[in-house]
Amino acid sequence: MKLRHLVWRELSVRRGQFITGLIAVLLGVAAVVAIHTVSIHSEKAVERELAALGANILILPKAVGAQNYYSADLNEKVMPEDYVARIAMSGLQGVQNLSPKLSLPADIAGTKFTVTGILPKSEFQAKAAWGGLAIFSKRKGCVAVNLPGEVAAEGKARGLARTRVIQDLALDEALLGADVAQGLAVTANGQIELRGRSFRVVGVLPTTGTIDDTRIFVHLHTVQEMAGAGAVINAIEVVGCCKDGATSLVDELNALLPEAKVVTIGQVIATQVSTNKLMSRLTWTFLAIIVVVGGAGIANAMYANVAERRREIATLMALGASRWQVSWIFLLKALIIGLAGGFGGYIVGTMAAILVGPQIAGMTVLPIAWLIPAAAFGTTVISLLAAWPPARRAGGIDPTLVFQEA
């Protein structure tokens, strides 16, 4: 038998006490890990969105608040599709692409998806042609280059994922988000049934880590027919030709569509940035709470444990145990709680982030490896520091006083 055996046996016998303490530590660590994991992914998503969509603009019904660029069209408010024609024929310069959307909830084999109607570029290109195609000409000073045939060369699915616009899409064709394709086990050239209609799958989008992964894209006019709401849309995504021109383009679009709300991706992302900042502050707040409450909890439990085991400690000392050996027993217990709480907290926190992250932050969340040692080390240090005073007290117990108490 080793002295550490004493710790294990005591932990197994007083299991309830151990588990209660462990759960308290574990939940605290889990909260920090979950918030931090979501926060890190959210920051990365913002960076990605800014890099990829910096020039993008959203046109929404006036009453809609834009919290997330990718899910901005998932609202019940609608506006006339006619706005698309108005923009296409306006003669505005600096628009690279237009993407009107109308979304509906759908249920396939018991799984809920979003069906999003999109208008292929070919349809409003025709309208733009009537307006002299000025809309697709580059704004003065823009450095971005629109390569001819780029979208077609990339394939429909990849093109839609990257440029937010598709060149052609027939009324009975569909493009599937990555999660939908996986969930329905359908690949390109397969068939899906949607609200009594059959669609040919012309492509599967690559994973984007956004809500687009759970969408089924079909022709806008097909979705309008399904909805029976007439020629309406939820949002228009406008891809500007360059970031620099986006602000002045917003002013011009505002003047063109006074009944709608026009926001840049930067404005949409500002909400996410402030959420990230809040989450980051929350991480530190939770960390502080863990240090204070978790540490105090461990210290309190250890003091109680020392008081409860005074006779055992005095006996160990009478048998020849040094003060350090006695203290070590309690520090080892704290080490076990710290490590178990750290690892357990990482696992629970990461699982929570993976499950809840997509719902609250609208993004795919993956485990962050460096948080494993961070959580385990941080929790162990807190646990050991908190257990240090009671462990020293245990080592300083006067056995003669304890034996007198009998």
Added chain:
Amino acid sequence: MGFALTDVHKNYRRRGSSVAALDGVSLSIAAGEFVAVVGPSGCGKSTLLQIVGGLLAPSSGSVSFRGDDLYARRSADDRAAVRRANMGFVFQTFNLVPYLSAMENVQLPMAITGLTEAVQSERASALLTRMGLGDRLDHRPGELSIGQQQRVALARTLANEPTVILADEPTGNLDPETGSAILDMLASIHSEGRTVVMVTHDPQAARRAKRTLRLDRGRIMSDERVG
């Protein structure tokens, strides 16, 4: 040479006033003696045992073990090392660790000393068998009778093969028959050449010793040797 106490005083502070537990005790205990310390409650018997065992520093005077002062320039950990190597304690309330088996309780002093697990198992098993508990190795204290618990405690005391056994009222909680069996075991342990110092208020138990020290109000009133 065993213990030598010279003019040992021990005072306790009680509600602002000083109470003398030991008042100028001087004595020597040779190696291999079986000494009973008797006297009324509060006469300083247990205090004397704790001082001899290196658990309680005297207020003044010197205590030496094998010629070395136990308290002068020695830390509590140094005295723990002396105890670990040479002494075994028997308590009135046994003080077994409730969540360890009989076997593990006996292994405990050896774990503190750092003996290998093989030696621990072999020695603990042999000691418990010697105490008549060979079929109770895996039983926890709560699953043993009072007499069996004291026998486990006695086996634990012998685990590190101490030369000195310090017993504080070892039969105080036992019925006469079980108490007698424990005293037989202590006598057997003494017959192996170990020093036994036993505090007791039981005259029957004291009669088993070869020497009886009678204490009253912290002073040695008589020192009688038998045979």
